[in-house]
Amino acid sequence: MNIKNKKWTEEEFFKMREEVLSQWPTGKEVDLKEAVDYLKKVPEHKNFSLKLKKAKEEGVTLAQPRAGVALISEHIELLTHLQNEGGADLLPSTIDSYTRQNRYDECEIGIQESRKAGRSLLNGFPGVNHGVHGCKKVYEAVNLPLEARHGTPDARLLTEIIHAGGWTSNEGGGISYNIPYAKNVPLDRTIRDWQYCDRLVGFYAEQGIIINREPFGPLTGTLVPPSTSNTVAIIEGLLAAEQGVKNITVGYGQCGNIVQDVAAIRALESQMEEYLREYGYHDVYVTTVFHQWMGGFPQDEAKAFGVISTGSATAALAGATKVIVKTPHEAIGVPTKEANAQGIRATKMTLNLLKGQRLPMSKELQDEIALIKAETKCMMNKTFELGNGDLAIGAVKAFEAGVVDIPFAPSKYNAGKMMPARDNNGAVRYLNFGNLPFTEDIREINRRKLEERAKFEGRPVGFKMTVDDIFAVSRGVLVGRPQ
Numbered sequence: 001m002n003i004k005n006k007k008w009t010e011e012e013f014f015k016m017r018e019e020v021l022s023q024w025p026t027g028k029e030v031d032l033k034e035a036v037d038y039l040k041k042v043p044e045h046k047n048f049s050l051k052l053k054k055a056k057e058e059g060v061t062l063a064q065p066r067a068g069v070a071l072i073s074e075h076i077e078l079l080t081h082l083q084n085e086g087g088a089d090l091l092p093s094t095i096d097s098y099t100r101q102n103r104y105d106e107c108e109i110g111i112q113e114s115r116k117a118g119r120s121l122l123n124g125f126p127g128v129n130h131g132v133h134g135c136k137k138v139y140e141a142v143n144l145p146l147e148a149r150h151g152t153p154d155a156r157l158l159t160e161i162i163h164a165g166g167w168t169s170n171e172g173g174g175i176s177y178n179i180p181y182a183k184n185v186p187l188d189r190t191i192r193d194w195q196y197c198d199r200l201v202g203f204y205a206e207q208g209i210i211i212n213r214e215p216f217g218p219l220t221g222t223l224v225p226p227s228t229s230n231t232v233a234i235i236e237g238l239l240a241a242e243q244g245v246k247n248i249t250v251g252y253g254q255c256g257n258i259v260q261d262v263a264a265i266r267a268l269e270s271q272m273e274e275y276l277r278e279y280g281y282h283d284v285y286v287t288t289v290f291h292q293w294m295g296g297f298p299q300d301e302a303k304a305f306g307v308i309s310t311g312s313a314t315a316a317l318a319g320a321t322k323v324i325v326k327t328p329h330e331a332i333g334v335p336t337k338e339a340n341a342q343g344i345r346a347t348k349m350t351l352n353l354l355k356g357q358r359l360p361m362s363k364e365l366q367d368e369i370a371l372i373k374a375e376t377k378c379m380m381n382k383t384f385e386l387g388n389g390d391l392a393i394g395a396v397k398a399f400e401a402g403v404v405d406i407p408f409a410p411s412k413y414n415a416g417k418m419m420p421a422r423d424n425n426g427a428v429r430y431l432n433f434g435n436l437p438f439t440e441d442i443r444e445i446n447r448r449k450l451e452e453r454a455k456f457e458g459r460p461v462g463f464k465m466t467v468d469d470i471f472a473v474s475r476g477v478l479v480g481r482p483q
């Protein structure tokens with residue numbers, strides 16, 4: 001498939017659109033003119049882009065949960081509870097796994113079975129099956145902006161439906177919803193399909209409707225080095241901007257060392273803005289999202305609140321625009337609405353206590369920001385070079401070559417040669433560089449920091465550190481010390 005990083009013409013977009021809307025009967029409900037009229041009536045306090053912009057200007061960090069169940073009425077009850085009892089600032093609808101694989105027939109069965117069982121038998125909201133009508137009912141029932149959160153390699157139909165239903169934000173991207181989520185989906189296909197999703201947002205922008213797009217920051221959520229996830233976020237942000245997206249939230253998943261996590265957010269925001277300026281996108285508004293710990297959680301709910309609170313504190317001290325909330329049921333599965341609301345209240349308590357506070361600049365923080373930006377720049381430069389200047393082509397070739405390499409990803413299109421491990425302070429470093437295009441001094445810094453841990457622990461630098469780190473947090477520590 002020949003892709004290129006060029007804004008699609010309306011003709012190219014509308015040509016593909018017919019096929020997209022024919023993928024499930026609810027696609028027929030999508031009428032673009034009606035959708036434009038409906039979206040123009042979205043009040044400011046329910047527009048995702050505007051609420052994020054206001055938060056960034058006021059220097060506050062907003063709290064957003066994940067949440068989704070099978071049936072519309074129960075989903076409305078859930079979101080209303082998170083709004084009223086949880087105090088959420090922004091609302092999701094987490095989309096179920098069948099929808100993420102375009103298996104809408106299985107969703108239909110899940111909806112019927114859930115009706116019979118009187119409880120949700122899907123792990124999220126089946127937005128395509130409920131259609132524009134169902135998404136509008138959810139949107140009209142709540143009083144906060146709504147975002148679709150999922151993990152969908154081909155989200156074209158879902159995107160058409162949720163935006164026509166008044167939802168003014170969509171998470172995902174051609175890399176971040178492929179490599180960590182799918183085994184065998186070619187990257188050029190998902191980059192093209194997400195260009196479609198972004199081009200639809202670009203079309204709405206041309207009608208004066210600003211919809212927010214959020215590349216999925218944490219990726220596999222397992223020891224992902226900050227410069228690796230920042231590189232993916234920046235690539236997806238630039239690809240989105242080319243299709244006309246004007247409001248982008250770039251994200252990052254908590255790793256656990258506070259200085260490194262704050263540095264990651266600061267580096268991500270400034271480097272995203274630098275690249276947008278450098279490539280001529282001068283009217284794109286950038287915000288950031290910090291995801292509370294995405295790795296294994298402790299079963300004990302009190303300990304889980306400890307993890308949730310460290311993530312909330314780091315997000316506040318970093319000055320992230322929003323934080324994605326975990327719940328005390330994380331280790332068990334889909335949380336009850338009560339547990340989900342507790343996660344939000346704990347998060348907002350921490351955010352309120354730290355309101356206005358920022359981690360002050362220090363040599364350690366400055367060095368970490370510089371290192372993350374230098375590592376990211378190496379990967380970005382090589383990606384552009386492989387694509388002869390075309391970022392879409394470069395991204396596909398960068399993954400083929402292992403120039404960008406996401407740890408523990410299921411996709412066969414990911415090289416899987418790079419290996420991370422924590423240093424002695426818990427910051428995530430590169431243990432094996434694989435084919436990453438790093439300079440010698442960057443390699444030396446990573447090596448030295450891992451040597452410090454090896455010396456402290458009295459064992460050699462090696463993969464055993466990685467394994468110990470993967471299980472550490474659920475065991476109640478950050479660095480996986482030798483047992």
Ligand SMILES: CC[C@H]1O[C@@H](n2cnc3c(N)ncnc32)[C@H](O)[C@@H]1O
Pocket residue numbers: 066067068069094123124326327330334335
């Ligand atoms: C990105 C993966 C994360 O999304 C969260 N998640 C997935 N589905 C749901 C759901 N249906 N309700 C609440 N949280 C959910 C959960 O924390 C999981 O680790």
